[in-house]
Amino acid sequence: MEKAYGYIRVSGKGQINGDGFARQEKAINDYAKAKGIEIVRIYKEKGVSGTIKNRPALTDMMISLIQNGRGIHTVIIERIDRLARDLMVQETILDDMNKNGVSIISVTDGDLLENDPTRKLVRQVLGAIAEYDKEMTVQKLRGARNRKKALTGKCEGRKSYHESNPELIAEIKRLRRKPRNGKRLSIKKCVESLTTAGFKTATGKSFTVSRLENVIYKSMR
Secondary structure: OEEEEEEEEEOOHHHOOOOHHHHHHHHHHHHHHHHOEEEEEEEEEEOOOOOOOOOHHHHHHHHHHHHOOOOOOEEEEOOHHHOOOOHHHHHHHHHHHHHOOOEEEEOOOEEOOOOOHHHHHHHOOHHHOOHHHHHHHHHHHHHHHHHHHHHHOOOOOOOOHHHHOHHHHHHHHHHHOOOOOOOOOOHHHHHHHHHHHOOOOOOOOOOOHHHHHHHHHHHOO
């Protein structure tokens, strides 16, 4: 049996306790039953407008679809305006799903990724819309961190050089070690030695004096 997620949204705070959720959920479940599809989970957007920003349920659903731990490639909604009322926002979300191999079906409108001429035209200009990619990237990362924190009680941040590159720390200590009868190697000379040896920063860049001073301050105090 094919599996799918459902997605429902009500835009106003006052609609949360109304019949919007129940109506949408019934429509999705009825459609799935008629088509022999198992609804694994229904994601609920509570009191959220149809803009791109602040869509926690959509973000959580997209993370799950991308990770694809349950082998799900289909999302069912009641109708297209539950994604968004604005055509460009609709198409931006649909484009993201399409790129990730996800089919989205509207109970009232059918397969939303079919090549309707108007939608195809809009889809061709989506390259100019950078806001969605930026916002969704931020929200996906935040959602993944929150999910991990909920499961483990902690969330890893950026690892220190002690954890990620102990060889670098050992080399810095060697270079900065003061000889018994001599002077400690300058930061500038240390940078030159690290560059020659091929050591890089955590972002893959060559060390500078200020970057190395920062590493020494954080990692060797």
